[in-house]
Amino acid sequence: MYDVILVGLGGMGSAVACELARRGKRVLGLERHARGHDRGSSHGGSRLIRQAYFEDPAYVPLVLRAYELWERLERETNKDLMTLCGGLMLGQRGSRVLEGSLLSAQVHDLPCEVIEAEELRRRFPALAPTRETVALYEASAGFIDPGGAIDAQLDRAANHGAELRFEEPVVSWEAAGSGDGVRVETPAAVYEAERLILAPGAWAPALLAEMGLPLEPERRVICWFEPEGDAEPFLPGNFPVFIWEPEDGNTFTCFPLVAEKRGVKSVFFRAGGAPCDPDALDRRVREDEIEFIRGYLDRYVPALAGRCLATDVCMYTNTPDEHFVIDLHPDHPQVSFASPCSGHGYKFATVIAEILADLATDGATRHPIEMFSSRRF
Numbered sequence: 001m002y003d004v005i006l007v008g009l010g011g012m013g014s015a016v017a018c019e020l021a022r023r024g025k026r027v028l029g030l031e032r033h034a035r036g037h038d039r040g041s042s043h044g045g046s047r048l049i050r051q052a053y054f055e056d057p058a059y060v061p062l063v064l065r066a067y068e069l070w071e072r073l074e075r076e077t078n079k080d081l082m083t084l085c086g087g088l089m090l091g092q093r094g095s096r097v098l099e100g101s102l103l104s105a106q107v108h109d110l111p112c113e114v115i116e117a118e119e120l121r122r123r124f125p126a127l128a129p130t131r132e133t134v135a136l137y138e139a140s141a142g143f144i145d146p147g148g149a150i151d152a153q154l155d156r157a158a159n160h161g162a163e164l165r166f167e168e169p170v171v172s173w174e175a176a177g178s179g180d181g182v183r184v185e186t187p188a189a190v191y192e193a194e195r196l197i198l199a200p201g202a203w204a205p206a207l208l209a210e211m212g213l214p215l216e217p218e219r220r221v222i223c224w225f226e227p228e229g230d231a232e233p234f235l236p237g238n239f240p241v242f243i244w245e246p247e248d249g250n251t252f253t254c255f256p257l258v259a260e261k262r263g264v265k266s267v268f269f270r271a272g273g274a275p276c277d278p279d280a281l282d283r284r285v286r287e288d289e290i291e292f293i294r295g296y297l298d299r300y301v302p303a304l305a306g307r308c309l310a311t312d313v314c315m316y317t318n319t320p321d322e323h324f325v326i327d328l329h330p331d332h333p334q335v336s337f338a339s340p341c342s343g344h345g346y347k348f349a350t351v352i353a354e355i356l357a358d359l360a361t362d363g364a365t366r367h368p369i370e371m372f373s374s375r376r377f
């Protein structure tokens with residue numbers, strides 16, 4: 001008998017396993033794929049972290065706590081998991097990215113700078129902003145290494161006694177009506193525990209089917225481009241992470257160059273996605289998909305519009321309002337679940353782990369999660 005069975009050991013699940021094990025819980029973690037796999041939502045080398053949250057100021061207290069917990073993980077594991085190289089949120093006046101970031105910075109009094117186009121060109125010569133472009137600069141923004149973080153969290157969980165089983169998919173789960181106990185079935189065994197946490201990423205629609213949540217997996221493309229000429233302007237310290245909302249609203253992001261052979265990573269935030277079945281994901285990246293991103297780089301970061309060195313595909317799990325779902329099961333208080341994606345969840349993994357561990361152990365959390373309620377749909 002375990003205290004908690006945890007389904008999914010990806011971005012969220014590995015953080016939850018680490019948090020529960022550090023609280024002394026007897027944890028069984030079950031993962032359908034291999035350790036550190038690239039079949040879900042958390043691979044691709046980097047994930048943005050930022051504070052002036054354009055999506056909603058309500059995320060700011062959570063992200064500030066997430067930073068503290070990422071730093072604690074770095075200290076405890078002696079690993080560099082975050083690179084705080086500075087970040088730009090770019091757009092025209094009135095754009096969601098710019099105005100939303102300014103609002104969050106103002107509401108939460110975050111240390112940020114507003115930079116106009118001319119100054120942007122001077123400070124970040126790799127960028128080619130239009131005259132109307134304005135940016136919010138945040139020195140504490142940067143990126144996390146999700147592969148390194150997942151590995152560190154799984155190691156820490158195992159060191160604290162968690163039992164972690166890979167390539168063992170959960171095929172069904174059931175909860176006793178009384179609020180005590182769960183049974184989970186895999187092809188190998190049936191397991192029992194007092195509590196169940198579901199963190200299945202893009203497989204949430206299958207595992208939470210009876211709840212009828214409007215969760216939609218979406219195929220996303222990642223590309224890495226070789227800088228033309230000198231690579232120096234693209235190294236962390238010279239090149240910030242950025243989210244850029246051009247006039248047509250096709251927001252895209254870039255990360256600094258971390259491995260020269262791989263190139264500079266660029267992805268669209270929302271444009272170019274397609275609904276997908278996580279078990280039949282088309283992993284080939286078409287030339288027109290690469291060309292679509294290259295067109296924006298040609299206009300806004302011209303030295304990156306050359307050779308595409310690598311591509312990958314990954315999945316979002318979207319909600320209609322693009323906010324997360326994190327909740328207790330409405331009929332079974334011993335079951336909690338999280339679908340914190342819609343393309344922006346990874347940076348919160350450490351604080352979401354704290355929330356899910358609270359829900360599983362106390363049935364409640366001090367963190368503000370009302371906006372993530374499953375009852376809102």
Ligand SMILES: Cc1cc2nc3c(=O)[nH]c(=O)nc-3n(C[C@H](O)[C@H](O)[C@H](O)COP(=O)(O)OP(=O)(O)OC[C@H]3O[C@@H](n4cnc5c(N)ncnc54)[C@H](O)[C@@H]3O)c2cc1C
Binds near residue numbers: 030
């Ligand atoms: C291209 C791209 C760019 C992104 N950029 C950012 C960014 O810059 N910043 C940011 O904060 N976020 C970003 N995100 C979002 C972020 O990556 C996700 O929010 C996060 O990875 C979701 O983690 P997860 O644990 O829910 O999913 P996953 O990491 O996929 O984990 C779910 C796990 O559950 C397992 N599983 C599923 N079903 C079962 C089952 N039945 N039995 C056992 N195991 C099961 C899966 O195999 C998987 O390992 C991005 C996402 C993508 C795709």
